[in-house]
Amino acid sequence: MNRVVLRRREAVVEAHDLADGGAPAGVARFAAEELPAFVGDREAAVPVRWVWDDTTRWYPALLAAGVRIERCTDLRLAHAILRRSPFADQALLAADETAAWDELQPVPVAEPALFPPTDPADRLDPVAEHARQQAALAASPRRQGLELLLAAESSGALVAAEMTHTGMPWRADVHEQLLTELLGPRPVAGGRPAGLEWLLRQIREAFAAPGLNPDSPAELLRTLQHAGLPVGDTRSWTLEQVDHPGIPPLLEYKKLSRLLTANGWSWLDSWVRQGRFRATFLPGGVVTGRWASNGGGALSVPTQIRPAAVADEGWCLVVADVAQLEPRVLAGMSADTAMAEAARAKDLYQGMVDAGVVPGRAEAKVGILGAMYGGTRGESGRMMPRLARRYPRAIGLVEEAARAGERGEVVHTLLGRGSPLPTGAWAQREAELGEPAESAGPRDERDRARRAWGRFTRNFVVQGTGAEWALCWLADLRNRLWRLGGTGPLHQRPHLAFFLHDEVVVHAPADLAGAVVEEVRAAAGTAGRLLFGTFPVDFPLDVAVVRSWADAG
DNA sequence: TGTCTGCGCGCC
DNA sequence: AAAGGGCGCGCAGACA
Numbered sequence: 001m002n003r004v005v006l007r008r009r010e011a012v013v014e015a016h017d018l019a020d021g022g023a024p025a026g027v028a029r030f031a032a033e034e035l036p037a038f039v040g041d042r043e044a045a046v047p048v049r050w051v052w053d054d055t056t057r058w059y060p061a062l063l064a065a066g067v068r069i070e071r072c073t074d075l076r077l078a079h080a081i082l083r084r085s086p087f088a089d090q091a092l093l094a095a096d097e098t099a100a101w102d103e104l105q106p107v108p109v110a111e112p113a114l115f116p117p118t119d120p121a122d123r124l125d126p127v128a129e130h131a132r133q134q135a136a137l138a139a140s141p142r143r144q145g146l147e148l149l150l151a152a153e154s155s156g157a158l159v160a161a162e163m164t165h166t167g168m169p170w171r172a173d174v175h176e177q178l179l180t181e182l183l184g185p186r187p188v189a190g191g192r193p194a195g196l197e198w199l200l201r202q203i204r205e206a207f208a209a210p211g212l213n214p215d216s217p218a219e220l221l222r223t224l225q226h227a228g229l230p231v232g233d234t235r236s237w238t239l240e241q242v243d244h245p246g247i248p249p250l251l252e253y254k255k256l257s258r259l260l261t262a263n264g265w266s267w268l269d270s271w272v273r274q275g276r277f278r279a280t281f282l283p284g285g286v287v288t289g290r291w292a293s294n295g296g297g298a299l300s301v302p303t304q305i306r307p308a309a310v311a312d313e314g315w316c317l318v319v320a321d322v323a324q325l326e327p328r329v330l331a332g333m334s335a336d337t338a339m340a341e342a343a344r345a346k347d348l349y350q351g352m353v354d355a356g357v358v359p360g361r362a363e364a365k366v367g368i369l370g371a372m373y374g375g376t377r378g379e380s381g382r383m384m385p386r387l388a389r390r391y392p393r394a395i396g397l398v399e400e401a402a403r404a405g406e407r408g409e410v411v412h413t414l415l416g417r418g419s420p421l422p423t424g425a426w427a428q429r430e431a432e433l434g435e436p437a438e439s440a441g442p443r444d445e446r447d448r449a450r451r452a453w454g455r456f457t458r459n460f461v462v463q464g465t466g467a468e469w470a471l472c473w474l475a476d477l478r479n480r481l482w483r484l485g486g487t488g489p490l491h492q493r494p495h496l497a498f499f500l501h502d503e504v505v506v507h508a509p510a511d512l513a514g515a516v517v518e519e520v521r522a523a524a525g526t527a528g529r530l531l532f533g534t535f536p537v538d539f540p541l542d543v544a545v546v547r548s549w550a551d552a553g
Numbered sequence: 554t555g556t557c558t559g560c561g562c563g564c565c
Numbered sequence: 566a567a568a569g570g571g572c573g574c575g576c577a578g579a580c581a
Contacts, residue, residue, distance in 0.1 A: 216577055217560055235561065237567075258562060261575055286571060290565085297573060300564035325565095366568080373569030380568070459570035463565095501565045501571095 003073075004042065005051040005127050006058065008032065016127050018051075022134050024127065036065035043069055051075065051130050053121045055157035056106040063165040066489050070479070074154040075129050076104050077284050081149060082133060084418040086410050087142040092135045097124055108294070109164050109280050142416045148530060149415035149468060153284060155475035159496055160281040160291070162478075166490055167276025168309055168497045169317075169507055172268055175308035179264060183256055186265050193260065199253040206246030214253055262297060263305050271296040277309070281499065288460055289417050289467035290501060299500060309498075309549035311507060318494075318516045319552035320543040321503035322470075322524065324348045327368050328539055329466045332532040333414045336393035340537040357390045358383060371398055372462050374455030398458045405457025406450045413464035414531060422453050465531070469539070470502055472527035477504065480519040484512060498549075505549060513545045 005016040011032050019025040030038060039062055042048050050069055052058045054076040062069065079101045082088040104121060133150075140146055179186070184194030192200065204212050209223045220234045229242050236254055239247055271277055277296065285292025293299045311317045322328075327348050331339035338355075345351030349364035358364045363379065367387050370380025371394075388395040401411045411419045478496060485493025485508075494508035494516050508516045524539045544552040 213577090218578075233560080240566095254561085258575095262563065262573095288571065290571065292572065294573075297563075300562085300573065302563055304563090370569065373571095375569040378568065455569065456571090463571060466565095503565085 002042075002046055002048045003051055003130075004048055005130055006035075007053075007126050008122055010122075013038075018130075022131060036062055036067045039069065040065075040067040043067070047071075049073060051126060053124055053126050053129075054104060054106060055154070055161055056109070057119070057121055059158060059161040060109060060165065063161060063490070068162070068482070068490050069158065071151070072154050072158060073130065073150065074157045075126055075133065076101070076106070077153045077157060078133055078150045079104075079129065080284060081153060081417055082136050082146070084410075084420065085140075085142075085146060085416045086412055086418045087140045087146060087416045088136045089139050092139060093132050095128065095132060097129070100124055101129060106282060109161075109278075140416075145415040148472075149413075149417060152415075152468065152471040152475050153289075155478065156283040156291070156471045159474050159478050159499065160283050162490060163496055163498065164278050164280055166495050166497060166507070167278040168505065169275060169312055169315075170272045170277040171275070171308050171310045172272050174310060175268055175272070175305060176265070178305065178307060179259070183260055183264070196253060196256055196260065199249045199256070202249040203246055203253060206244070206249065214250060215257065259302070259304060263302060267296070275312075279498070286467075287420055288464040289413065289471070290463065291467075291499070298498075301500075303550070307548050307550040309505070311510075311547055314510055316508055316510045316513050317497070317546050317549055317552070318506040318508055318513060318520060318543065319503070319546060319549060320506075320517075320520045320541045321553070322473075323540050323542060325469065325502040325539070326372055326462050326466045328537055329414075329469055329531075330372065330394050330397065330462050331391075332528070332535055332537040333461070333465050334393040334397040335535055336391050336397075337536075339391045339394045340535065343537055346540045355390070357386060371395055372459060374402060374451075374458050398462065401461045402454035402458035404454075405460075406454040408453075411457045411461050413461060413468055415465070415468050417464050417468070419457055419460045419464075466502070469527050469531055470499075472530045473523050474499060474504065476526040477506075477520060477523035480523055481506065481508075481516065484515055484519060485509075517543050517545065 003018040003022070005018065007014045007016065012029055013032050013035050015028040015038065016024055017026045028038070039050065047070065049071045051073040052075065055072060055074045059069070082093055083090070083102065100120065101124060104124070137143055137146055182195060187193050200214070203214060204210050207223050207227050212219065212223050214220050217234050221231070224231050224234065227244065227246070229244055231238050231242060236251055239251060271279070279298030280293055280295045281298060282292040282294055291299070309317070323346060327339070328343045330336070331343050342348055342351030342355055342357070345354065347361075349361045349368070352358050352364040353361055358367060363383055366375070366380040367383030369375065370384065371387055375381065384395070404411050405419070408422050410421065474496070481494045481496065494506055494512055496504060497507040498505035504520070506516050506520065520543060521541055524541055528537065528539050542553060546552050
């Protein structure tokens, strides 16, 4: 594989060819405007892995110029993983500029101007950083896993940029119609829409509070308590438990008010343009390796507005999600054959029932969720002993992760992403309280903080490995879709339009729907083999070919 | 006027 | 139905 490290020096780009061993083998220099042509030509000629400081600084402009690349190494993301991995020798990563790499932030997707005027990334040496990372990988006892993780993370960065570039097809007219039906016409000066005003009158009357603003939790709580309702907060779930004529309109108000503020007209104004919702995704934005998003609330698009996600004319959406990803990942990473056997069923929870482990599906679900999240109370606590008996390796893995976290140790995912050291409450308590506390009070607090950190590390190993499976799925699917679709640019071929932890939405020409479904399934198979080799754990998908996202599932 | 925190709620 | 883990966001209210 040819490796080319790209580096910007003012208005000039340097392309450093690396020989097989990683030694510099030649440098080309050209004006920044020539970059898309350079990359496009090389990409068409030979397989290349482009190495650059940060995908968000290079790829949007290439995409805007119509250039799609096959693979890259994102040094910023790789650096973040290696710096925290228990399997990377930190001495090999050390350099004067290490702290600057630590602090390097992705750039927000603005208009794809080719490079901002001043950028801290310009002072970094990507050739040297790449060499340090390669040295750390070469010396790692988990080299294979880390190399796969870095490749998958870098592919994720490409996917994220491409999804922002192409966008999710979004019908503003459908969305507006939905808002108007539920809330009334758009209010002129940001006031409350008629639907909310109508509910507000009923709420104020029912609680005899003519000036009440239900958007203020404190004011609302005082009003409810004054009316004699036994509530300690104003969450919907709490309010549903009490009986009062003001509660139904209040619950309705809260639901519609949420729609208005989170995904109302101003959301449309901000995030939907020319028939596309351009979400911004941040690969590696969560410590576990999950993606974050910073604008448009991409990872929490409510089902309520999904009818507005409609494929273009003659196109379709292929929506696929993995059933019970995390329990399956747990079975695989712990090599728990009994749990993998239950996972052979399309419904893992039903598989547990059929194996006689638990009486019913509901118990299976709360039991497994409790094992992965650290639930100890109620139903899930009661299920734990039998789960531990029947699935000793799986339960043992999460229990050990929890104990390690309680001791303040680092845990890691299957491929080697490390957890952060304890922060916040844990560290604070330890520091404040010092050695064994004299009184019961502080000790309780310390234990509580330790257990909370144990719940975090317990979940980290599963959530993080689940994110690794999803990255491998995405990476393989991305290339399969590209090969499927002729010779045009990205937006004219089947392409990934959305990604939500364990769900993808592909926008594809309708006549390719069947082929896309096959590729989505094949990519899931690839991901399973990459992570778990021949260990027999399945990742069945629910796949739907639909016009609108709302019609899936 | 701007910045910060807590609350509540959407998603997985 | 949530619980137990991870997020982002908008508002209200407090404080500078």
